Amino acid sequence: xxxxxxxxxxxxxxxxxxxxxxxxxxxxxxxxxxxxxxxxxxxxxxxxxxxxxxxxxxxxxxxxxxxxxxxxxxxxxxxxxxxxxxxxxxxxxxxxxxxxxxxxxxxxxxxxxxxxxxxxxxxxxxxxxxxxxxxxxxxxxxxxxxxxxxxxxxxxxxxxxxxxxxxxxxxxxxxxxxxxxxxxxxxxxxxxxxxxxxxxxxxxxxxxxxxxxxxxxxxxxxxxxxxxxxxxxxxxxxxxxxxxxxxxxxxxxxxxxxxxxxxxxxxxxxxxxxxxxxxxxxxxxxxxxxxxxxxxxxxxxxxxxxxxxxxxxxxxxxxxxxxxxxxxx
Ligand SMILES: [Mn+2]
Numbered sequence: 152x153x154x155x156x157x158x159x160x161x162x163x164x165x166x167x168x169x170x171x172x173x174x175x176x177x178x179x180x181x182x183x184x185x186x187x188x189x190x191x192x193x194x195x196x197x198x199x200x201x202x203x204x205x206x207x208x209x210x211x212x213x214x215x216x217x218x219x220x221x222x223x224x225x226x227x228x229x230x231x232x233x234x235x236x237x238x239x240x241x242x243x244x245x246x247x248x249x250x251x252x253x254x255x256x257x258x259x260x261x262x263x264x265x266x267x268x269x270x271x272x273x274x275x276x277x278x279x280x281x282x283x284x285x286x287x288x289x290x291x292x293x294x295x296x297x298x299x300x301x302x303x304x305x306x307x308x309x310x311x312x313x314x315x316x317x318x319x320x321x322x323x324x325x326x327x328x329x330x331x332x333x334x335x336x337x338x339x340x341x342x343x344x345x346x347x348x349x350x351x352x353x354x355x356x357x358x359x360x361x362x363x364x365x366x367x368x369x370x371x372x373x374x375x376x377x378x379x380x381x382x383x384x385x386x387x388x389x390x391x392x393x394x395x396x397x398x399x400x401x402x403x404x405x406x407x408x409x410x411x412x413x414x415x416x417x418x419x420x421x422x423x424x425x426x427x428x429x430x431x432x433x434x435x436x437x438x439x440x441x442x443x444x445x446x447x448x449x450x451x452x453x454x455x456x457x458x459x460x461x462x463x464x465x466x467x468x469x470x471x472x473x474x475x476x477x478x479x480x
Contacts, residue, residue: 154253154267155287158187161226165219165249167197167240169233174342177206178304179231179255179277181213185297186285199242203387208341209300219244229253232277234261235447255280260438260447275316278304282324293331302333307342314451315433350388353378357392368403369472370396373461375410393428404437404472405430408461423460429453435475443471
């Protein structure tokens with residue numbers, strides 16, 4: 152209700168998503184911006200980082216702002232799909248410039264961030280939360296510019312309407328978005344196919360690192376910085392590779408360990424950084440597994456970043472997943 156009043160009384164809004172935005176974050180931001188414009192408001196989409204090539208299709212010619220000047224004033228700033236403070240986008244304007252911070256999200260594990268929060272844990276994607284907000288705002292039908300981004304948000308977070316979070320409500324919303332102009336093949340092709348050659352090379356190399364453990368219930372993949380560099384791949388191509396580890400029969404938890412650029416300590420020593428992505432087949436809540444590493448996410452998909460080497464991370468991973476498996480047995 153407070154958010155509806157904020158939108159009703161305000162005129163100029165900033166809309167953004169989490170750091171390294173995925174299809175749900177970017178699609179929800181573009182979708183909400185289009186909905187606000189349908190209400191006659193000014194909406195600026197703030198995307199300070201380069202948009203991943205696989206998401207460019209949904210941006211089309213929508214205006215994207217990469218930096219907000221100090222004199223800019225907004226009546227509110229919406230951050231999409233963000234549960235963790237450290238995932239707020241870089242360069243977010245200060246409070247006097249951005250206005251109240253509104254978090255629109257669906258993550259169960261989350262920090263206490265945002266002046267206002269719309270969080271629906273039952274929503275398959277933040278895009279679904281945006282559609283609920285659209286209804287509450289009395290916007291109907293779906294604005295054409297919102298259809299493709301919001302459809303992409305639903306497709307991405309349900310794995311193409313395959314995961315257990317795919318409910319009848321999600322499918323009904325998807326039908327509404329297709330009626331409003333979203334093209335299912337365009338979205339699927341951009342999100343799940345149509346990869347640059349280097350991404351397939353990286354997939355091939357990564358699959359060689361597949362390592363089953365804990366009686367085949369845990370499967371890990373590893374991506375080193377050298378692999379990415381040698382193949383002339385880019386960082387965004389690592390997204391989604393973890394899913395292949397879940398595709399092995401019997402696997403309950405899939406994890407991808409990704410070696411990142413080391414950080415420098417105050418004394419100039421290199422501190423190793425490893426990023427973790429998790430996927431679950433269903434029995435294990437990998438949001439909780441990620442929380443053991445200081446991260447978070449959803450029951451079936453989560454992530455974390457740790458200042459440990461790949462080897463140390465793997466050792467801790469074995470211990471945490473073993474304990475989690477023992478607890479559900
Ligand atoms: Mn999401």
